[in-house]
Amino acid sequence: MVDCHTHLWRxxxxxGPRMMDAARRCWGATPESFDVSPERHTAAMAGMDAAVVLGxxxxxxxxxxxxxxLADYCWRAPDRWYGFASVNPVEPGARAELERCHQDLxxxxxxxxxxxxxxxxxxxxxxxxxxxxxxxxxxxxxHQATTFPREASLRLALPLTLDELAIxxxxxxxxxxxxGHPWEPDCAVxxxxxxxxxxxxxxxxxxxxxxYQAMITCVEYGVMDKLFLGSDxxxxxxxxxxxxxxxxxxxxxxxxxxxxxxxxxxxILARDALKVLGLRS
Ligand SMILES: [Zn+2]
Numbered sequence: 001m002v003d004c005h006t007h008l009w010r011x012x013x014x015x016g017p018r019m020m021d022a023a024r025r026c027w028g029a030t031p032e033s034f035d036v037s038p039e040r041h042t043a044a045m046a047g048m049d050a051a052v053v054l055g056x057x058x059x060x061x062x063x064x065x066x067x068x069x070l071a072d073y074c075w076r077a078p079d080r081w082y083g084f085a086s087v088n089p090v091e092p093g094a095r096a097e098l099e100r101c102h103q104d105l106x107x108x109x110x111x112x113x114x115x116x117x118x119x120x121x122x123x124x125x126x127x128x129x130x131x132x133x134x135x136x137x138x139x140x141x142x143h144q145a146t147t148f149p150r151e152a153s154l155r156l157a158l159p160l161t162l163d164e165l166a167i168x169x170x171x172x173x174x175x176x177x178x179x180g181h182p183w184e185p186d187c188a189v190x191x192x193x194x195x196x197x198x199x200x201x202x203x204x205x206x207x208x209x210x211x212y213q214a215m216i217t218c219v220e221y222g223v224m225d226k227l228f229l230g231s232d233x234x235x236x237x238x239x240x241x242x243x244x245x246x247x248x249x250x251x252x253x254x255x256x257x258x259x260x261x262x263x264x265x266x267x268i269l270a271r272d273a274l275k276v277l278g279l280r281s
Contacts, residue, residue, distance in 0.1 A: 003229060005200045007234060009065045027148070188223050228271060
């Protein structure tokens with residue numbers, strides 16, 4: 001199995017007090033549960049063939065995981081850890097930093113989150129970064145979904161924004177994190193239109209009704225084949241996510257509500273996101 005959404009960060013060094021306080025308030029996170037050392041990441045991914053490991057450049061929400069730190073970890077197991085660098089596309093030098101990460105650090109993907117980085121995804125200043133990613137086949141994992149730090153504007157987080165972006169950059173590969181929760185229908189109709197758009201299922205199985213609605217929406221709009229397994233570790237493990245996915249129909253017992261087909265569930269778990277994204281053959 002491949003986990004396409006995992007974090008690597010140290011509380012204190014990369015996660016500042018404002019982010020830690022928000023995680024404590026909204027998730028009940030403790031510094032111990034939130035901290036992901038290289039050793040902890042490796043142990044949590046023991047059951048995975050490979051994982052996408054995300055950088056995070058978002059001083060706006062008090063979180064910066066340097067690209068060099070990420071690359072150091074990914075080099076330990078280049079066949080298993082696929083590092084997604086992070087830049088703020090509207091910052092001066094962002095395109096050059098992406099090029100350095102791609103060419104020199106060999107980080108094959110890009111992680112962005114306009115709500116965390118306090119910019120609008122359609123800001124023209126960001127376009128050179130998108131153009132570079134599109135030209136070099138660099139997939140972007142984009143957090144276009146709700147979140148918990150109070151300074152992260154939800155106005156900047158709406159998945160529908162990416163429809164316009166995909167129209168302007170039709171060959172740009174994007175994975176929408178968390179099926180765009182709680183705007184899963186917006187995410188489903190957006191990825192349905194665009195051949196190079198996908199979504200990951202991370203971080204939402206803990207809300208059973210929300211999760212069921214997300215999955216049945218993807219069934220009804222015909223986008224189940226565009227969903228990837230992701231855990232959002234340390235929030236959840238891949239095993240918890242897989243178990244949550246296999247249990248998505250549990251809340252329907254005794255009702256006439258439509259079931260999420262079991263074969264489509266197993267297909268998500270078996271899907272190799274890295275192959276689909278062209279990152280390995
Ligand atoms: Zn995440």
